[in-house]
Amino acid sequence: SQQGEEDPQALSIQEGENATMNCSYKTSINNLQWYRQNSGRGLVHLILIRSNEREKHSGRLRVTLDTSKKSSSLLITASRAADTASYFCATEYDSNYQLIWGAGTKLIIKP
């Protein structure tokens, strides 16, 4: 399987703290995307980073990509209760129009 791996599998932090999740993958990619899934809203796209980019920001989200290590990280700053969800990374490879998914990190924000 080409599925990526994410760590940690689960993360529990206090509201207001920062949360960092990591994703590793196996082969060269065109881009890597992060998604959030909770029971209320299904899978929601958070951010896309292309293979020639090293860092992207979107609001409280910061994503880095290290293609030499085949890894990415998602940082959520100043976490809120509403950030409680599972976070997945997904990669796109050459010309095959599919996303390969990591196993996800379950994030719990404690009030």
Added chain:
Amino acid sequence: KAGVTQTPRYLIKTRGQQVTLSCSPISGHRSVSWYQQTPGQGLQFLFEYFSETQRNKGNFPGRFSGRQFSNSRSEMNVSTLELGDSALYLCASSFGAGMGTEAFFGQGTRLTVV
């Protein structure tokens, strides 16, 4: 703008039966992908359609099939259901013809095979 709509939301079927799931993409989106999500295997790619053509297929048996209509709506069919087919089936639509475009997901169809 309406989001991706999947019907039905929940389904219970018996082993050996067949099932058809429906997905209506966001208006103007021509690419539709299907994924299976289970606790054990995570999210697995089933197939992707663009303008009624299947461009890629995942590693699933031939019991899993799909199609896309001229209005971009898509259906997937699973024949001869097995207990292991119990899963959340997710449909995603995107605007672009190529890769690297944001995928918008529906809420999914929860299929239970008994």
